[in-house]
Amino acid sequence: MLSSVINGIVTVPSFLICVLSALVLGLLTALVFTARSYHTGSLTISLALLPPVVTVVIMLVNGNVGAGLAVAGTFALVRFRSVPGTAREITGLFLSVSLGLACGMGYVGLAALFFVIMGATVLILGRLRFGEGSPACRQLKITIPENLDYEGLFDDLFRQYTLSHELVRVRTINMGTLYELCYEVRLKDAGISKAFLDEIRCRNGNLTVICGREKDKDMI
Numbered sequence: 001m002l003s004s005v006i007n008g009i010v011t012v013p014s015f016l017i018c019v020l021s022a023l024v025l026g027l028l029t030a031l032v033f034t035a036r037s038y039h040t041g042s043l044t045i046s047l048a049l050l051p052p053v054v055t056v057v058i059m060l061v062n063g064n065v066g067a068g069l070a071v072a073g074t075f076a077l078v079r080f081r082s083v084p085g086t087a088r089e090i091t092g093l094f095l096s097v098s099l100g101l102a103c104g105m106g107y108v109g110l111a112a113l114f115f116v117i118m119g120a121t122v123l124i125l126g127r128l129r130f131g132e133g134s135p136a137c138r139q140l141k142i143t144i145p146e147n148l149d150y151e152g153l154f155d156d157l158f159r160q161y162t163l164s165h166e167l168v169r170v171r172t173i174n175m176g177t178l179y180e181l182c183y184e185v186r187l188k189d190a191g192i193s194k195a196f197l198d199e200i201r202c203r204n205g206n207l208t209v210i211c212g213r214e215k216d217k218d219m220i
Contacts, residue, residue, distance in 0.1 A: 002113070004106030010059050014106065018059065022051035022103035025115050026096055032119045033092035035126070043089055047096050054100025136163070136190050140183040142200060143173070143207040150181055153203060161196040162187055178207065185211075 005014050030047035095118055102111035144150055150170070158165040162185045169182040187193070192211050200209050 002107065002109045005108055006059075006106030015059065017108060018055050018103045018106060019052050021108040021111065022055040022100055023048070025099045025103070025111055026051035028115060028119065029092060029096050029099065032122050033088065033095075035123070043092075047092050050093065050096035051100035051103060054097050055104040058101055058104025136187045138185055138187060138192065138211055138213060140165075140185050141208075141210040142181045142183070142204055143209070144179050144181065144204045145207070146172070146177050146179060148179075148204070150179060154200060157196065157199055157203075158183075158185065161193055 005017050007014075026048040029051070030044045033047055034044050095115075099111045099115060102108075102114065142154070144153070165183050165185045167181060168184050169180075171180050171182075172178070173180050187196075197209055197211060201207075
């Protein structure tokens with residue numbers, strides 16, 4: 001079961017078995033890594049098509065060390081020229097490449113077993129919300145005019161609506177005419193209170209207020 005279906009020379013049946021198996025595993029990988037998470041269509045297509053593409057490349061360079069090194073260099077260039085993604089996306093891409101490598105060498109059963117282990121692990125950790133922060137922990141960004149002193153400006157509101165708060169970053173925006181204050185807060189309730197935001201808006205001149213989790217596509 002875990003032995004290679006390629007015995008020296010690549011035949012049409014072994015080629016079809018490897019490529020079709022890689023395609024099926026790629027589609028399943030795309031379903032696992034995009035389930036209940038923010039993702040783009042391009043990521044889904046990439047996860048689905050990477051295994052068969054890598055499979056064909058590895059089958060073509062099988063036994064040629066120089067060509068193999070060239071292919072590895074090409075993969076590295078593609079990685080560094082791509083748009084930076086989240087840890088979840090990068091893990092999915094590496095899994096797709098690994099499945100393609102295994103299928104390209106003929107180890108279809110090994111690739112399927114590896115996918116089952118990794119896919120089940122991803123789904124279980126996602127279901128358990130492994131590593132996620134508390135729902136009450138939020139990032140709060142408040143924009144204020146440059147002539148407004150932000151020291152202690154919102155302390156009474158934080159005492160009323162949050163369990164803890166910390167000013168982690170201050171930066172100037174709009175050619176220095178505005179300040180953006182970034183707080184890490186832990187709300188008393190898991191939901192974001194409208195009254196909390198309304199009271200902040202009354203003090204910052206109705207400028208922009210953003211409260212939510214920092215954008216993370218990995219969330220499930």
